Amino acid sequence: MKKIKLLIIFGGQSGEHTVSVLSAQSVCGALNREKYDIRALGVSEQGRWYLDVWPEEWLTGDNSPGPAGKEAVLRLGTGVAGFLPLSEKDAAAFYRPDVVFPVLHGPGGEDGTVQGLLTLAGLPFVGCGILGAALGMDKDRMKAVFREAGLPVGPYITVAAARRREEALLGKIEKDLGYPCFVKPANMGSSVGVTRAANRATLIKGLELAAVYDRKIIVEQGIIGREIEIAILDGEVPRVSVPGEIIPAKDFYDYEAKYIATDSRLIIPAPLPAPTAAKLADYGLRAFAAVAAKGLARVDFFVAADGRVYVNEINTMPGFTGISMYPKLWAATGVPYAALLDRLIELALAESERE
């Protein structure tokens, strides 16, 4: 059988660069080499695109092209789009993958930008299209769409970063949301730039930090509840995994608790009463449809002690590292890691055939 030419894109300029490198390393390690002819394209933190650099080479934070990596250009055009190393004049070096897996997290990768580029190039790719990716990245628009779909979303206020120092704004946050509240850049992930504010001083600090990442900030009421996540895998009809629970090693699931402290724990499946689990599955599928997601997504919830459920967010390119929730949830639901990757790639190819 002819091998499928698969391109993995990883890295990127977002605050989640490192997470993407780790995710891509796991993905490359698990893919069946009998089935795929794999090449990798690394996007450095400086925003340069190198063909044939591997995630392992960037694990140390070094973003150099490595021994084989070559800066490449993307040629556009119907039926002829593909990559060409800048240094090669030889047309034989031109590379057109059958399918692309953008293992990118955060802005400039998970937000519709790369999806737009690949759409324009006519290259099939894994995951959400432009709209789903964009809506899934912007927490303010995501929540608006969730509300419109009748999904339960906790109280929040959207703030233009330029107005973050206004007294009236601080007063409104204190009156409408109170403490603790969570301050986040609207477009980010992996808890980068997220602060739990317990008083005015930390609120001000949190707003300053979020403003480093985005011109739009959201402030949410702190919800006391368990953190439960479910995974969705597309198909004829999208399927839902068993739920998983996060027990953060710190007071909330911040960047350190996610990737550095090893004592954060995942409980899979999460012990939940059957009606609550059914509610999560229903909300998860509705959230997936609401943002026009495709391929895959992880939907994250808070479940309060009284059984009330809040949708926190959807992630359209969830973490794929060895310790990540998304692949672990599918493994516990009967879809092992390598089969999950096969399925995602099949979906991308099937969709492009339909088109």
Ligand SMILES: Nc1ncnc2c1ncn2[C@@H]1O[C@H](COP(=O)(O)OP(=O)(O)O)[C@@H](O)[C@H]1O
């Ligand atoms: N409204 C909230 N109430 C309680 N905890 C929250 C709230 N918002 C965020 N958190 C905590 O902060 C973490 C990161 O926030 P989240 O919105 O999931 O951002 P990211 O997209 O960076 O993962 C969550 O996993 C949770 O631990």
Ligand SMILES: [Mg+2]
């Ligand atoms: Mg999150």
